[in-house]
Amino acid sequence: EKLVNPVELLSSALLSGGVEVVDLTHTLDPDFPVIVLPPEFGQCARFRMEEISAYDHRGPAWKWNTFTCSEHTGTHFDAPIHWISGKDLPNNTVDSIPPEHFVGPVVVIDCSQGSAQDDDFELTPEIIAAWEVEHGRIPADSWVFMRTDWSKRSGAAYLNMRDDGPHSPGPTPEAIRFLIDERSIRGFGTETVGTDAGQGAHYTPPYPAHFYLHGAGKYGLQCMCNLDQLPATGAMILCAPLKIKSGTGSPLRVLALVPKG
Ligand SMILES: O=C(O)C(=O)c1ccccc1S
Numbered sequence: 001e002k003l004v005n006p007v008e009l010l011s012s013a014l015l016s017g018g019v020e021v022v023d024l025t026h027t028l029d030p031d032f033p034v035i036v037l038p039p040e041f042g043q044c045a046r047f048r049m050e051e052i053s054a055y056d057h058r059g060p061a062w063k064w065n066t067f068t069c070s071e072h073t074g075t076h077f078d079a080p081i082h083w084i085s086g087k088d089l090p091n092n093t094v095d096s097i098p099p100e101h102f103v104g105p106v107v108v109i110d111c112s113q114g115s116a117q118d119d120d121f122e123l124t125p126e127i128i129a130a131w132e133v134e135h136g137r138i139p140a141d142s143w144v145f146m147r148t149d150w151s152k153r154s155g156a157a158y159l160n161m162r163d164d165g166p167h168s169p170g171p172t173p174e175a176i177r178f179l180i181d182e183r184s185i186r187g188f189g190t191e192t193v194g195t196d197a198g199q200g201a202h203y204t205p206p207y208p209a210h211f212y213l214h215g216a217g218k219y220g221l222q223c224m225c226n227l228d229q230l231p232a233t234g235a236m237i238l239c240a241p242l243k244i245k246s247g248t249g250s251p252l253r254v255l256a257l258v259p260k261g
């Protein structure tokens with residue numbers, strides 16, 4: 001009998017309402033917080049927009065703007081070249097990553113309860129093991145999202161800066177190494193401003209998610225929202241960054257396709 005064409009199946013499911021498209025992206029807005037590094041380092045630019053014309057003398061029938069931001073502003077993608085550990089890998093920039101890496105399955109590990117009680121909540125190998133007992137082994141080349149409901153925070157509570165720097169949840173070095181070495185994930189995604197915990201600078205190595213993910217040619221997604229609308233397994237994501245020449249990352253629209261019913 002005729003083999004089922006998976007693309008036709010997906011198209012008909014999308015057209016028939018059998019697939020929900022969930023937007024995991026924050027609006028690029030000058031008020032959306034960006035990561036704040038220690039003052040001696042270069043800083044991430046917030047999003048800015050400047051009008052070129054608006055149906056006026058500068059352009060009678062058209063409206064358009066110039067926008068500026070960092071590659072790492074807002075909901076964005078991290079490429080391996082972003083971190084020193086990935087600097088010499090092949091295809092490590094947003095314009096050279098194979099496009100098939102921007103579409104794939106995602107699993108969601110719900111750490112929202114722990115993160116509600118502890119700003120520095122850590123995703124550990126033990127939590128991953130317990131998740132796999134319930135949901136099965138994390139498939140190779142999956143994206144793994146750490147749900148913390150941190151995207152529901154606004155203003156100062158999102159970066160949650162204290163005297164010793166930001167405090168927000170993230171993975172331990174052991175957890176991120178397990179996901180990479182034992183589960184060969186595609187990438188790791190968070191709602192927080194970075195893939196590392198706010199206090200990530202104090203781990204060994206510092207910023208372990210960045211160090212190990214990008215050193216292994218894996219990717220990061222950060223500043224996402226609506227992870228609470230995703231199932232633990234069974235969804236897929238589209239996460240294609242802008243094709244910036246030699247780019248280390250880019251703001252992007254992250255969309256999840258979630259089967260209905
Ligand atoms: O990738 C990022 O946006 C990010 O989180 C970051 C950027 C630069 C330095 C440290 C970090 S931790």
Ligand SMILES: [Mn+2]
Binds near residue numbers: 072076077222249
């Ligand atoms: Mn980044």
